[in-house]
Amino acid sequence: xxxxxxxxxxxHVQEGEDFTTYCNSSTTLSNIQWYKQRxxxxxxxxxxxxxxxxxxxxxxxTFQFGEAKKNSSLHIxxxxxxxxxxYFCAGPTSGTYKxxxxxxxxxxxxx
Amino acid sequence: NAGVMQNPRHLVRRRGQEARLRCxxxxxxSHVYWYRQLPEEGLxxxxxxxxxxxxxxxxxxxxxxxAEFPKEGPxxxxxxxxxxxxxxxxxxxxxxxxxxxxxHFGDGTRLSIL
Numbered sequence: 001x002x003x004x005x006x007x008x009x010x011x012h013v014q015e016g017e018d019f020t021t022y023c024n025s026s027t028t029l030s031n032i033q034w035y036k037q038r039x040x041x042x043x044x045x046x047x048x049x050x051x052x053x054x055x056x057x058x059x060x061x062t063f064q065f066g067e068a069k070k071n072s073s074l075h076i077x078x079x080x081x082x083x084x085x086x087y088f089c090a091g092p093t094s095g096t097y098k099x100x101x102x103x104x105x106x107x108x109x110x111x
Numbered sequence: 112n113a114g115v116m117q118n119p120r121h122l123v124r125r126r127g128q129e130a131r132l133r134c135x136x137x138x139x140x141s142h143v144y145w146y147r148q149l150p151e152e153g154l155x156x157x158x159x160x161x162x163x164x165x166x167x168x169x170x171x172x173x174x175x176x177x178a179e180f181p182k183e184g185p186x187x188x189x190x191x192x193x194x195x196x197x198x199x200x201x202x203x204x205x206x207x208x209x210x211x212x213x214x215h216f217g218d219g220t221r222l223s224i225l
């Protein structure tokens with residue numbers, strides 16, 4: 001079945017350092033969504049990418065959708081303690097309305 | 112605007128009892144998804160429903176688990192004869208129109224089985 005993997009699984013960074021998480025799907029995706037889940041909280045929608053090669057920015061966050069629409073990345077510039085949490089990508093399974101969530105990358109930021 | 116409302120936030124059940132988890136979607140949303148999350152793990156899709164219809168239940172165990180989204184009232188995830196392995200956080204999400212829309216999540220129900 002379709003799989004969505006994320007690397008790394010964990011990442012510890014010093015405050016001010018950059019951070020990147022990568023998302024890889026076993027199948028081509030029509031779109032990809034990114035979510036953030038704070039410890040003890042619920043996932044919160046960040047962004048959706050639809051077009052091949054699309055790049056979107058939200059302040060210090062940069063999201064990219066690969067040309068083949070099978071991978072995506074999230075890059076955070078100059079991390080802050082408020083960036084702590086788990087970042088999930090999610091993509092729809094082909095021909096269905098079911099979203100498969102990636103394995104997640106847990107980010108810790110050391111002050 | 113109220114977000115996705117889930118209740119209860121915490122639910123404790125003994126083995127063999129029934130657990131009922133409720134989810135009221137955001138206003139204007141007609142699509143509901145249920146996910147299960149174990150500690151420090153990802154979100155596992157369980158079921159996708161529209162009003163009065165189960166669209167995809169491929170992620171839900173065949174036995175003991177059922178879900179509904181009636182014409183009136185919240186969506187219900189029901190777990191019969193709970194076992195220790197059912198302990199998890201159960202999240203509900205809702206969206207507008209079809210699945211290519213952002214999903215808005217509730218705070219979840221933390222189910223603990225004694």
